[in-house]
Structures are given as C-alpha cells and as structure tokens.
Amino acid sequence: MLDIRLLRESPELVKQRIATRDAALAPLVDQILAIDSARRAAETERQQLQSDRNRLSKEIGIGRKNGEDTSAKETEVRGIGTRIDEIGQEADAADTQQRDLLLALPNLPHDACPIGSTAEENPEVRRWGTAPAYDFEPKDHIALGQTHGMLDFEAGAKITGSAFVVYRGPGARLERALINFLLDLHTTQHGYTEISPPLLVKPECLVGTTQLPKFGDQVYHCPEDDLYLIPTAEVPVTNLHREEILKNEQLPIHYAAYTPCFRREAGSAGLGTRGLIRMHQFDKVELVHITTPETSMDALETLTGHAEKVLQLLGLHYRVIELCTGDIGFGSAKTYDIEVWAPGQKAYLEVSSCSTFGDYQARRMNLRFKDADGKNRFAHTLNGSGTALARLFVALVETHQQADGTILIPEALRRHYGADRIG
C-alpha cells in the first residue's frame, strides 16, 4: 500500500500519478485524507484521556498506601474510562476504514512506466529471433498432443472439470524436463536459491502480495481452514520474509520456485479457449527478488533478462513489451511482459510478466531491512515468471515440430528430457 504520509504531503502528485491508471481513482485520495484527519483527531483525544487516567491511577495507588480516601478520584477515572472506550471506538473504526481504503488503492506507476490506458498502447521493447517458417502447415499443440499421446483434455475434464488437463507419457516427461531445466538454469547460472513452498497459504499472505482483498474471487479457498491455494509462487515466496527486518547484507535475495498455480479465472474471457492457453491449474517457475530501493529498477532489467534467457536457450522467438500505466497490475510500479511466438496459434503468448512493486508489497507485509545507517526501511520486491510452463509447452512443441510429425527437443533441454525428439 501507499505511505499515508505521501498522501498527506503531496496529495496532488499522488492523484496525478494514480489517475494515469484510471481517472476514477483520484477521488479516493481525498476520501482517505478526510478519514485520516478524523482518525488523528480521535487518536489525539484518546491519548490525552489515557494520559489522564494513568496519572490519576498512580495517584490513587500512592494515596491508598498513605491511607487516604481515594473514592472521588476513582469515580473520576471511571468516567474517563467510559470516555476512552467511546472515543477509542471512533478511532479504531476510522483506522480500519483508512486501512481498508489504502488496501484498495493500487500502487503508483513508476515515472519510467509509459503512460497509456489500454493494452493497445503497450510499447514493444525488443524482439529476439524471428517467427519460424515451415514448408508444411504447422499443427497446433492440441493436434500434436493427440498424435503423441501427450495431452488428455477429456481426462482432465472427467476427473476435475474443464480447463484442467492430464499430461501423459512424453507430455508428462516434457513438462517435468522443463521444470528441471528452468530450475537448474536459474539456480546454477543465475544465482537463485531454490524454494519449494507450501501450496496453501494464509489470507494475510494474499493481502501482502495484493490478491486480497480485491481479487479474492480469483483464488481457490478452503473455508474450513481459511487457507487459499496459491495462484502463483510469488505469494508464498515473497511472504517468506513478511513481518521481518532483514539485515542490510542479506540483500539482494534471489529465490526461484517451481509450483503449480491455481486460478479460478472467474469471468475470464479466454477460459473457453481450447488447449493449454488458459487453465485453472498450471505449472510455473517463479523468480522473486527482494532488494534495496536503490537497486530495484536495475533488478527488474536483470530479472527480465533471466526469463528471456529461457526462451533463447529453447530457440523460441519472442518479444518483450512494456505495460503502460493503464495495463500494469494492481501492485506493480513497472512491468515487462515476455510473449513467445506459437506457430500453431499464429499468436504471441504471454509466458512471463516481470514487475517491480517498489515498496508497495513490502508495506503490506511489513517487510523491512536495516540500512547502512541502522534505519529500518521498507525493502523493494520484484517477481517474474521464469517462465510459465503450459504456454511454454505450447510454444515449444509447435515451434519445433517437424514435417514428419516428430518434435525436436532443443539441444539445451536434451539432457533433462533424455532424448532428442518426441515421436
């Protein structure tokens, strides 16, 4: 969330910046400031009353020791106590209200984030490689999956529901090979520490990484235990250090985690899409950085590069786009999306979204570090997919399919897959 002091000191700046996401958000700022001043007035009064009570109570204690009659003072303090309860309720209510509103206010886009209102205005930053040409009509991954017995959508629907898939045989093996390839790449070449977290988390973790309270309908919930299935490893991994004060020398932290991801995709337009493009459950290797404020923008470039390396090694054509202010995620200050070319789809598929959140998530989860001067400051958090698996699978089999129907396994992946082709 945003720093209330920033709203107090520079309300116009905050309104301007937040309006680059959505003009309708600006009035929220004034609403929060009104509650903030009411809250502080009530808080000040409460503290004054508490101070009075403390003083009188001490006098009563001393008086009783000296055998004085303290009943008049006791009556007075009783009255103060009632007043404290009343004003305290006001103060607490305003505090809760203020917090709720702050949690509903998205992050300010970074100055470096291009201004725009829709995805059409996202500038393309760079391309790597070119879309491959074929002297035959390339099949899509659904057909390839059928040919090689790799993907069983009917079985997924049967045992769970639509938008769930069963990988089998070479498909399951390829998925596993990709997971190992990604983790090995990031841990041995890019210096990440591998994490294998729980897949169920407490609600406060989702508040920390901004899925709650606003986007609760997108995550699977187990009400009996009040636990949520993670929509991304970002949630458990970033929250590893919630409510902590890290030592300066611990930063930067680099974590890589493979997990399945569970998303309800409520109201999602693309859910009807055939194939692996949008599933309720998919695998992903996630990269998380925790940095100092001074280094987070550089870290975003590094992180994006690490995700790009995956596609380069697998020989997949891709482009990097930069999300504009109207299209970045709720907590993001700046985001790059990496889109891989899928010949069977004749489309670019988003396989990675790399964002810096500035201190926005850190404030929500109270994640701080002690700087060189011994001051506690909020850390900066970043994350990016490195990469999402289902769509990587799609791009891989569609790109490397051969005229004879076999699928060539890229050189870099052969060690993990254990063969040089499927079929």
Add this chain to the structure above:
RNA sequence: GGAGAGAUGGCUGAGUGGUCGAAAGCACAUCUUUGCUAAAGAUGCGUAGGAGUAAUCCUACCGAGGGUUCGAAUCCCUCUCUCUCCGCCA
C-alpha cells in the same frame, strides 16, 4: 487426535495487581583510558502511532483477541504457535 510444558526487547533471562517499557547479562554503537592480537570504564541502544517549527512531550505494545479492576506483563476466558510424550499416518 490425547497429555503436559512454554511464548517477555537482537539473544539469554528476571519479574504474580500500582512509580514496569520492563532488572541483569550478552551482542551492538560511540567515547575514555591502559595498551595490544585485547582488557577496563562511561554513555547509548526496541517497534508503532499522535502533538509540536523545533527542543521535546505523550500514547500503545511483555504470542493474539476479549474480560475483571481506579489501575494488568502480572488475575480470568478464548485462540494461535513452539517443544516433549502418546496415538495415527504418506
């Protein structure tokens, strides 16, 4: 799931109703002195919030939330977590 023990500041650990935000030790920071692979001494050293131009002052926090009381780290209730033992189990 059952039984028991526990949860206090960065760590260890006192504190069973009043002047306790909390002794002491360790760690850490600065300074002083003696000197040399260190020692001794002095001072400082939690977090959050509020008032004030500021110096500074005030409030809250002893796992969390309620309650009793003029007053709670301390008494009562509920919950969470940790440890030990038993049961069950991949």
